[in-house]
Amino acid sequence: MPEILKERSELDPQFQWDLTPMFESDAAWETALDSLDADIESLAAFAGKLTDAVTIGAYLDASTEVGRKVERLYCYASQRHDEDTRDDKAQSMYARIGSKYVKMAAALSFAQPEILSLPEETLTAIVNDPAVADYKFNLEDLLRGKPHTLTKAEEKLLASFGEVMSAPSEIYHNLEDADLLFDAVKDGSGETVEVTGSNFVPLEMSTDRTLRENAFHSYYKSYREHINTFAASYAGAIKAATAEAAARNYPSSRAMAMAGENVPAEVYDNLVATVRKHIPAMHRYVRLRKKMLGVDALHFYDVYAPLVGDLKKSYSYETAQEMVLKAVAPLGEDYQATVRKAYAERWIDVYPNRGKRGGAYSGGCYDSNPYILLNFSGTLDSVSTLAHEMGHTIHSWRSRQHQPPQYADYTLFVAEVASTVNENLLIEQLLANENDPQTRLYLLNQYLENFKGTVYRQTMFAEFEREAHAMVERGEALNAAALNALYKRLVTDYFGNDMVIDDEIQYEWARIPHFYRPFYVYKYATGYSTAVALSEGILKEGEPAVKRYKEFLSMGGSAYPLDELRHAGVDLATPAPVDAALEKFERILDDAEATLAKLQ
The missing domain is CATH 1.20.140.70 (Oligopeptidase f, N-terminal domain)
Structure with missing residues (x-):
């Protein structure tokens, strides 16, 4: 039976964040509000x-x-x-x-x-x-x-015109979140399973291939039935962006979206071109996935299927704390000291309770500790989440310690760098001390999946956005047929001949909410590539790279993000960081193929 969540009052306060440094009590908060x-x-x-x-x-x-x-x-x-x-x-x-x-x-x-x-x-x-x-x-x-x-x-x-221009996004979210319904399906045992927008990806991660296939067809059947409405709403969102860009004297909607962080178009274009150069490695990973699943034909309902069984390992929170401390040891004693401070001073709300917000985040403000919300469950993923959020927290802590309030907040362009550096240091530390082939293959596959989802897939999305907006700016019709054809072509390019290009996948663009926040997704790929370059430098170069990285963590928003990253040693105005990251992907792939051979 699933564990019954406790009320918050039943949990040990030592595992709950201490908010009294912000306000001694709710009454003190009320006084300040007045x-x-x-x-x-x-x-x-x-x-x-x-x-x-x-x-x-x-x-x-x-x-x-x-x-x-x-x-x-x-x-x-x-x-x-x-x-x-x-x-x-x-x-x-x-x-x-x-x-x-x-x-x-x-x-x-x-x-x-x-x-x-x-x-x-x-x-x-x-x-x-x-x-x-x-x-x-x-x-x-x-x-x-x-x-x-x-x-x-x-x-x-x-x-x-603000509400009018945001109407396409509102229409999209109402359609997807409220009106879109999916047929229930049968699993491999003949049991009926409900399909919803929120459980689709978990169903696609099932070991039951019959369930995955049936859920896949049910899910995209509903998108196909509403695809003209989705196309009209997305075309409307792009037209709103291009109209505002023209009114504000920008050459394109992409230029307007990137101007806020002063990022030139070549960063975007270099990303796409460099990932394109490394697409053969993605095709290799598709072949490895097909081999590990042991299927004659790899379909898109196999994309999220687990390649290696769950480790069945459980970690106490105290063990997770030590694992994270050990992982960040290359960043120096002062970095570890701040992590210990976060543990000791109760910056972290650890366990789930009834009514608690789900997921995880790092928050706080200039005049508070950088708090972390977790819902720790003892899995390796929970350990990785602690490392991830601790990266955000140390970034915020150092920025607030070294910058005045007007420069303390870092931009979205660099927001995921520190968190991903910590995740990479954790997985590298675990791999360095793991000789069991099964466990090692599990870790390597987690690493590969991070690259696939964050670099390759987000760059594919970035290509789709770039071309869709350009089509409107060229005066071309942006209807369902055009969007479906564009997306299907990109999927074919990125996944290659070893993947069956199921007819339904052409509708996948319609389920991506990020497209209604123009030219945002590329930052996932540049951020991950930057984190790979930084973590590799930290592990191989040592103190000089660590010094540059800590200085970067202390800069907040006192400079443009590209200049901050250059200070850390990463120049995204060139293809080099993305190139190096995908060369790392290829080395991990080599390791995974060699490890799989030991198990056969």
Whole structure:
């Protein structure tokens, strides 16, 4: 029988995060909330006065301090809410601070257009004035966007179309999450199994091939029946993005999406070209998967099937803590000391309880510890999740220790680097000490699956996005037939002749929600490739690479992400990091093939 979850009050507090460094109690939080409105309203006094460096500097100081207060209140309420999402009091706290966030955003909305309305020579002088030295990078970044900032009236008009332009995404999510239904199917024993959007991937990971096949056909049957609606909603989302890009004087929707982090198009194009160069290695992995599953024909309902049985090993949380400490040893004693600090000072909420939010994350704010939410279950995946979230946490800790609040948050472009470095160090440490062929093959396959899902698959998605947006920008029809044909061609290229290209797979693009956040998926692939390059350097080069990496972890958002990564030793403006990562993939594949041979 599955274990019955306990109430939070029944768990040992030593395994629950300690939020008192943020607020001593909920009552203290309420007191701080009561004074927030006056702080937010005080910012309105700057409206119409942002014309010189001294006043702008004073405004930035004031808005930063108010932002810190709102963030601390929000983090506390959010984490209290996640402890038990059924708790009415926590729900109320979370809702009330959410409304304050909206109020603050409205109160600050005057500042950016007001500053950017100044003549360019005035802005340049202000950026270089000592009165705003603490915000120089932020202001330079703001000034960089001036050519794409419209007049006040135009910005207001464009903002008024916000709900209309987001309608395609809302239509998509309503269709997929609420309206799309799937036929129940039979498993290998003849038992009826329900198919839903949330259980489809777990069903595809079953060892029951009959269940996998039947679930696959049921799932994509529903997408096929609604494919014209999916195509219309996605085409609408792309047209909205291309229209805004044109209005803002960007050459393309991709250029607009990448401009925020100042990432040039060649980073995207280098990724696609380099992964394309290494597609033969992906085809090798497909052949290995076919061999290990022992099937005459490999179908797409075999893509998630386990190649190696579960290790059947269980790890205590204390053992997991030691495994993570050992894995990050190459990063030095000071890094390990912060991990120990996280353990000792209860930064981590460890076990599931009734009502607790699922999954895992690293959170907190500038004025708190970088907390971790886990739902630890004792599996190797749980150990890996602890390592992953600890990477985020140390990144946040070091950024907040070394940067002022305006530069403490790192960008999404680098957000998954530190977490993946930790995961890679863990799996490398486990492989270095594992001689049992079965266990070793399990670990190697986990490694290969990470590459397949994060580098190859996300790059395939990136190609799809690039071409779909380009088709609209060229004035071509973006209907279901065109999208299906584009996706099927890419799947054929990426998976090769050893994979049966099932007819249903042409509809898979319709189930990818990331496409409604344009040009985001490529960051998964660049981030993973960067993490591979960094972890390889840490293990092979030692202290010089570790020093650069720790400096990168301390930079927060004080520079553009590509410049931060160059400081760490990775230049994504060249194909080299992705090249090196996929050469690593090939070495892991060699190891897996050799290990499999020992078992035969």
